[in-house]
Amino acid sequence: MQNNIFEPATTDLNTIQKFQLHSKFLSKNNVPVEIMSYQNLLFKKSQKSFKMTKLNCTLRYQIKHESTSIILRLEKDDCKFKEYLFLDKSEPWELKLKSQIPQLDYQTYYELEKLIGSGSFASVYMAKRKADGIKLAIKAFLKKMLIQKDPDKWRETIDNEMKVMKSLDHTSILKCYDHFENRAQCYIVMDLARGGTLEQGLKKLEEPLPFLTAKVIFRQIVEAIKHMHERGYMHRDLKPSNILLKRPMVLKQFSLIAQTDPNIVVSDFGVSSEIKKDMDIGKYCGSPGFMAPEVILCETNKNLTYDEKCDIFSLGCILYRLITNKPLFNGQNSLAMKQQNKECNLDWTKIHEELYQNQALTNLLSKMLSQDPRQRPSCEEILNSKILQVQLDNDGCPLFINYKKPKSSSIQQIKTARPSIKSISNSKLPQLSPNHFTFNNHNNNNHNNNHTNKRSGNFLLPPINSRLQTEQSQY
Structure with missing residues (x-):
């Protein structure tokens, strides 16, 4: 096994005007070194050498917070690991490395709770983030199976998926929070979708x-x-x-x-x-x-x-x-x-x-x-x-347009016998949202009170055979 995390640098330091990060470290042998980052490159400079490595999925890291020190650990599949003691602040490096390369030990940050799905190449677990207790999903890929399926491009596929997910930020796109990897598996931490596909x-x-x-x-x-x-x-x-x-x-x-x-x-x-x-x-x-x-x-x-x-x-x-x-x-x-x-x-x-x-x-x-x-x-x-187009009420809930208000009846009757809801014209009835539907309260012996219906239950939906009756008249 070759100890070749860093290779001799092919980039001249004079061509780099400004490093994104530049910090001082101590190697395992207490030798002072400087580590710098520039775009997708990592440089290591000592009195005797100047070396570099690329920041991609083949390189993994861990920042270990020990009692009296903070250590940066770097590792590759075909290399021995390297560890460096921080002499400067570690926070900027945590943000930089997390955005570009996978971390080593997911168990530092997450606790697996149960298996929720599995396939030929991956298993999905429900996990708890230790920092705040939030439930997330961890998808674990078995690298051996990925390599057997596509020995030339399996790494490119994982790298590409991470790059795309980290570039997107939308409420209707599955969010990726972390990416971990060791010699046997790759792990993706993402939103927990409890409702299936x-x-x-x-x-x-x-x-x-x-x-x-x-x-x-x-x-x-x-x-x-x-x-x-x-x-x-x-x-x-x-x-x-x-x-x-x-x-x-x-x-x-x-x-x-x-x-x-x-x-x-x-x-x-x-x-x-x-x-x-x-x-x-x-x-x-x-x-x-x-x-x-x-x-x-x-x-x-x-x-x-x-x-x-x-x-x-x-x-x-x-x-x-x-x-x-x-x-x-x-x-x-x-x-x-x-x-x-x-x-x-x-x-x-x-x-x-x-x-x-x-x-x-x-x-x-x-x-x-x-x-x-x-x-x-x-x-x-x-x-x-x-x-x-979907019209929304003040709460952002879709409006039920032009559907006749059901006759007053108890909630129990509504659940057992869905009323007929017929479409009528705009001139006869203003636009209604689900919370406008009211029902009589038969539990009160003194008088009947109208209760606003909560947004739940299929009885508010129009009949299947008239789903587009209103829309057809408009377009």
Whole structure:
């Protein structure tokens, strides 16, 4: 095993005008050294030598706070570790290194509580952050399995996912807090999504979602992808199984959740990529049934290119799934599905009927699923489309527009017999939000009091067969 964490420097010190960090240390042999950082490079200078190393996922660190000293430990898989005693403040180095390379010992900061999921390459644990007790998720990858799957690019995949997640900051994107690694495993600390995947939620339903619910969910997904595109990244593998629910809930009640606290989070950035002008990616990646045709063509022609509009096609497939609860491409196997996805020969007469015969909705979906990426709308244009607007009350909760107030009855009666809610015109009834619905209190023998209904329960949702009755009259 070679002790080669630092190699002879190939960069001249005179070419570096100013280091980002420059501190004094003592080596294990009490030899004074200086360690400096500049962009993605780390330099070590002593009286006898000047060496350097790159800050990437192959290098790991730990800052150990001992009783009388603070020690910086550096390690690589093929090297012996190196330790240096801080003679200056350690806080700037903690911030710098944490943002660029993985840490060594997650147990210093987190306590595993239970296993919540596992697969061929990784396991997910619920964990508690020791500093404040907050519950988070830790995804542990077994490096041996990753190397067997892709010996040349497994490191690039992990490095890329970390880079993308740390570059994004949005309420509807899974947040990465820490990245740890040792010789056997890689660990990603992220938000705990207790509600499972959107795919799991849709499979539990026996009927399509109410249109208002579908709109609320879809807008949160589009907002997340809009943020990605603005930060210069495209996802490239959007599908319901890569979209998570922060909290467990019945999807049909989703429209009762305030927009100020979104429940949807987009995850899985392993194949995400930077958006560059004149891109030459030509990489086949994604999931059949949700892939843009130009991405599928890259499987046989590596010279083809594509851009972030591939995500718009995937969003179109997700929108159709949310409204109909059926896959857009439903081949008998993955090969047949991929062929349908590639050819994209859709029966728009049938789709128009499935979209409540609403022309505005059909037009929007047809643009999103255009085989010509240039014809697809941007995320901003999708969010501004009239058919996908959601009116909110003062609490940020979606308004139930034009639905008749149910007759007064007890809460118990409402739970056992859902009332019929019919649509009426704007001229007869002002816009109502869920907290405007009132019920008689039969428990009071002296008089009846009206009680404001809390935002829970499916009885406030319009009947399935009239979900778009109002919207059709408006567009």
